[in-house]
Amino acid sequence: MNRVGTQKKILDAAELLFSESGYYSTSLREITAKAGVNVAAVNYHFGSKEALLDNVLERRLAPLNKLRLQMLDAVCAEAKDRGRRPSVKALMHAFIAPTIGFRDSDAGSKNFVALVGRAISEPSGTVQRSFFKFMEPFITVMIDSLHEALPDLPAELLLLRFHFSVGTLVHILRANNGAGLPEQRCMAGDRAKHKERKKGYEEPKAITTATLVDEAVNFVTAGMEA
Amino acid sequence: MNRVGTQKKILDAAELLFSESGYYSTSLREITAKAGVNVAAVNYHFGSKEALLDNVLERRLAPLNKLRLQMLDAVCAEAKDRGRRPSVKALMHAFIAPTIGFRDSDAGSKNFVALVGRAISEPSGTVQRSFFKFMEPFITVMIDSLHEALPDLPAELLLLRFHFSVGTLVHILRANNGAGLPEQRCMAGDRAKHKERKKGYEEPKAITTATLVDEAVNFVTAGMEA
């Protein structure tokens, strides 16, 4: 079999299994069985299990980062054309919308974004390094743009608040399930109790991607401008 | 040897090693070697590696949650005495201050809080369940109090924003290192570049716990009240 064909089969199988069961609960033997290749194929083509995860993420994140950077550039260019500062809200939208919106894309599994969220904090070394290698060009532009939008905010404080914003976004990705309900596991009980105690609340409906994006943007924008 | 003595030795060794290398990169053989006990001791006393992590976290988090709930009650009681609503800021402070301040406590390792941050999103089943079991009484009171503080905010939106706030806090914990610099790994390069390009910025100094708490509280308060 040709090289790319085998690699693609492995990547597809790994993406699906990682998304379903997580990185550590998925064995190379499951992946290679599903892909219809030999156990040793992963180590031959990718070098290690961690490097495989790295490649699984890279395949999807590369276009995402491209899109994010495009949107950020568009916001900055438009502001420049009008001779104005970019708004914090528009910048944050360019950061958040493609990321959360990614869950509606046709990428592998509905749980892929959750896998990303977990991967950021979890596997050490290779994965984190390559993740931030991806992010770096975006973050550089993002922070520069935020400085333009908030010229009076000290650099240290701006970085800290942007750090908080990243935390919010990562948490959304991690907690995200297919239905789009954040932290369903954690909140469900409390939500139910509240419905008992306080009347007149609307039925808890599944949050649409658009709503989630809007609310997240509003939240971090308020925090950045506090 | 007595029961509690052995258990304590295992818990101490596990806490240190988990904090240093993470849960998955630490083997039971390393833990038991450091504790000076037999490999089988972990399974005898705790049942499994995951249950051990559960106990490691519980030992430190139980007093933390007690403190958090006390502070929250104090804020609510004081507001009631004055016949006022509790302020969002005071509530968020009661949530965040003990949590971040925990890193200055004498608990095991400086990296313990980072371990907590990682554990929330990582090991499945047992650990997450027991973690939220801990949190539940606090969260119930917290959400009730937030409803008092923000009576006009729809319940769905309040929950969503609180969810975002939790994300911010978890991210701070996860990125936290002993020095107190957030996201040093990710930001260091960009920060340095900024120092080159833009002049007049103050030297990046290690952020004190107090500053970090204040800024985090301001950030999420602004987001909640947006």
Place this chain on the structure above:
DNA sequence: GTCTATACAGAGATAGAC
């Protein structure tokens, strides 16, 4: 009841035949 020694199945990784 505690603890030790040991066995076991499964993991990721690798060398060498084809």
Place this chain on the structure above:
DNA sequence: GTCTATCTCTGTATAGAC
């Protein structure tokens, strides 16, 4: 390039000594 066989190390279970 691919596959088999094998290596080491992991978490877990158990039998038996004290």
